[in-house]
Amino acid sequence: MVSIQRKTLLLGALALVAVVAVGLVAGLKFTQLVRETGVNWLDIAGTAYDKFGPSYCPVVEDTVPLPGQLKTILMSDSSNWPGDSVVTKTFALSVSDVNADGKDDILIGAHEYNPYLFINSPTGFTDESRALFARGRVLDRHGYAFADLDNDGDLDLAIASGGQDGVGAGAPNLFLRNLSEDGALRFAEENVSAEMAEPASRSRSLMPIASPDGKAIDLYRTALLRNGFPNKLFRNARRQDVFEFEPEQSFLTMSTNDHGRGVIADFDADGNNDYLAVENWMVKIYWHPDSGRSVSRLSFKAYSATVGDFNNDGLLDIFVGTFSKPSKSDNFAYNSSELIYVVNKNRANDGSAIKFRTQSRKVEFNLNQSIPENRVRPSVGAKDIFLGSEKVNPKNRIFTLKRQQALGEPASFKNPGIYIWY
Numbered sequence: 004m005v006s007i008q009r010k011t012l013l014l015g016a017l018a019l020v021a022v023v024a025v026g027l028v029a030g031l032k033f034t035q036l037v038r039e040t041g042v043n044w045l046d047i048a049g050t051a052y053d054k055f056g057p058s059y060c061p062v063v064e065d066t067v068p069l070p071g072q073l074k075t076i077l078m079s080d081s082s083n084w085p086g087d088s089v090v091t092k093t094f095a096l097s098v099s100d101v102n103a104d105g106k107d108d109i110l111i112g113a114h115e116y117n118p119y120l121f122i123n124s125p126t127g128f129t130d131e132s133r134a135l136f137a138r139g140r141v142l143d144r145h146g147y148a149f150a151d152l153d154n155d156g157d158l159d160l161a162i163a164s165g166g167q168d169g170v171g172a173g174a175p176n177l178f179l180r181n182l183s184e185d186g187a188l189r190f191a192e193e194n195v196s197a198e199m200a201e202p203a204s205r206s207r208s209l210m211p212i213a214s215p216d217g218k219a220i221d222l223y224r225t226a227l228l229r230n231g232f233p234n235k236l237f238r239n240a241r242r243q244d245v246f247e248f249e250p251e252q253s254f255l256t257m258s259t260n261d262h263g264r265g266v267i268a269d270f271d272a273d274g275n276n277d278y279l280a281v282e283n284w285m286v287k288i289y290w291h292p293d294s295g296r297s298v299s300r301l302s303f304k305a306y307s308a309t310v311g312d313f314n315n316d317g318l319l320d321i322f323v324g325t326f327s328k329p330s331k332s333d334n335f336a337y338n339s340s341e342l343i344y345v346v347n348k349n350r351a352n353d354g355s356a357i358k359f360r361t362q363s364r365k366v367e368f369n370l371n372q373s374i375p376e377n378r379v380r381p382s383v384g385a386k387d388i389f390l391g392s393e394k395v396n397p398k399n400r401i402f403t404l405k406r407q408q409a410l411g412e413p414a415s416f417k418n419p420g421i422y423i424w425y
Contacts, residue, residue, distance in 0.1 A: 083338060084128065085111070089119055094207075094263075099149040101158055102188060110160075112147045116140075122188070134188035135160065135179060142174050146208030146263050150220045153193075154243045157181040160190060161222060163206035163263065175200035176209060176224070178246055193246045199224075204232040207263025212276070214239060222248060225261040225280075233258040254278075254292050264307045270319050271296070279321065281305050286323055370400045370421060387420030389413060394422070 095112030102108065106123035113119070117136045121128035143165035152159040162177040176199065179190040205227040211220050219239040226232055236255045237248035255267075255278060265280040275291035286305045290296035302308075307324040314320065336343045344357060370388060385397045390404065392411030397404075406425050413422055 085119065085121065091116065091119070094145045095147040097147045097149055099158055101149060102183065102186070103157065110147055110149070112144060114145075115143060118144075118147060120188075131188050134183075135190050142177075144174075144177075145206060146210075146225075148209050148211050150211035150222075152178065152220065152222075152239075152246050153180060154219060154239070154241055157183065159193075159246075161209035161211070163209045163224070164202070165205055165207070175202040176204075176206055180246065195246050196248070198235075198250055199237060199248055201232065203229070205229045207261060210263075210265070210267065212267050223255060223267060225263040225265065227262070228258060228260040230258075234261055254289065257289070266308065266310050268310055268319055270310075270321075272318060279308060279310065281308055284326075286321070365403050365405045367403050368397075368401065368423070387418070389418075389420055389422045391424045 089111065091111065091113040092115075093112045094114060095110075095118075097110040097112070098107050099110070100107055101110075101120070102122055104123075108123050109121045109128065111119040111121075117132060117139055119130065120132045120135055122131045144162055145165050146163040148161045149158040150161065151157065152161065159181045160177075160179040162179070164174040164176050176195075178193045178195050178199075180193040182189045182191050199222075201224070204224070206224060207227060208223075208225045210223040210225060212223055213219075214221050219241050221239050222237045223234065224237065225234050234255060234257050236251050236253050238251050240247035240249055259280065260283045262281045265278060267276050267278050269275060270277045270279065270288060271290065271294055273291070273294055275293055277291050277294070278289040280287050280289065284305055285303055286301040286308050288299040288301065290299070301321065302323045302325065304325045304327070305323050306326045309322050309324075310319045311322070312319060313322070334345050342359060370385075385400050385402075388397055388400065389395070390397060391409035392413055394413050395408075404423065409424050412424050416422060
């Protein structure tokens with residue numbers, strides 16, 4: 004049994020504790036959580052209706068099937084299939100048939116590094132990330148979108164680059180042309196006009212939309228607020244094998260704090276596209292000017308939004324993903340080899356402990372702290388970490404521990420810190 008106890012004399016401290024089991028005997032012992040659950044459309048519609056009210060997610064109750072008429076949808080958690088090495092801060096996930104074999108492939112964006120591209124094959128997903136970028140490249144990146152940008156029938160890639168935390172000069176948007184042949188994936192960076200690359204814009208997405216006649220793909224660039232760099236619509240010039248787009252002034256040309264999570268669609272069924280945007284954590288609909296409508300404000304604390312005909316009445320409904328304020332609750336997560344504790348201490352002299360069992364011969368600890376309050380500074384060094392009955396300090400906050408190095412419970416917990424023992 005391994006015990007971790009933290010005594011604090013501070014208020015509001017947040018400790019992030021990652022524990023990794025390493026050894027010939029597999030993993031940590033803990034109860035396997037249920038991986039499958041049943042979800043149906045009535046559950047989803049009801050949740051949206053209760054949370055946002057009828058004006059925010061209009062669901063017509065008499066058109067929703069009765070519970071006995073619904074089929075249960077079973078979903079299993081397959082989050083571990085990319086492997087533990089695919090860990091990244093991401094703002095984008097794109098699902099497209101990149102190699103035109105009739106199966107959906109997955110791109111996982113990385114904020115500052117190269118994205119991951121997984122191609123769906125008969126034996127599972129294979130990592131083809133090097134088809135996009137052969138070498139590593141540090142760059143502020145946000146939205147990724149696959150679309151036929153050069154009108155040759157295959158999918159190219161548009162990447163929206165950011166503005167370096169809103170204060171830097173930024174990096175140009177990137178455009179990769181699909182040059183795949185004979186089943187071998189290959190993409191190459193394509194030069195575009197300065198107005199499309201626009202490094203000074205705080206770009207968040209390059210949104211593909213169908214041209215008015217449906218015969219080409221146009222792009223809508225969205226961006227966080229920066230003076231002189233509004234959202235902008237680019238029309239496809241329709242030259243084959245060439246990335247050529249021309250900016251067009253329209254009601255979509257607007258300066259707004261757009262997070263790039265919006266949807267362009269005809270929400271009022273008048274034949275004209277409108278724009279649903281997530282702006283300053285609020286969902287808004289900018290109606291086409293011909294509708295005569297003013298901007299609609301739908302939901303606060305919004306993080307994302309998606310649309311669909313949830314009740315099969317031929318009209319688009321809106322589902323909003325919201326966020327909540329920090330609960331300051333402790334929480335726990337795990338994967339195949341890690342236990343991750345996020346511990347909030349909201350009162351002084353807290354001496355609660357965490358205990359777990361492991362069959363591993365040694366355990367790796369990462370006791371780096373994240374304390375967002377400016378008035379509290381994270382601990383530096385490892386003088387607040389005490390091992391075993393002798394209360395020995397490790398050399399730093401990331402270390403590997405064997406049983407014999409931390410035997411015995413300490414006789415006292417006088418000093419504030421983290422105590423670990425077998």
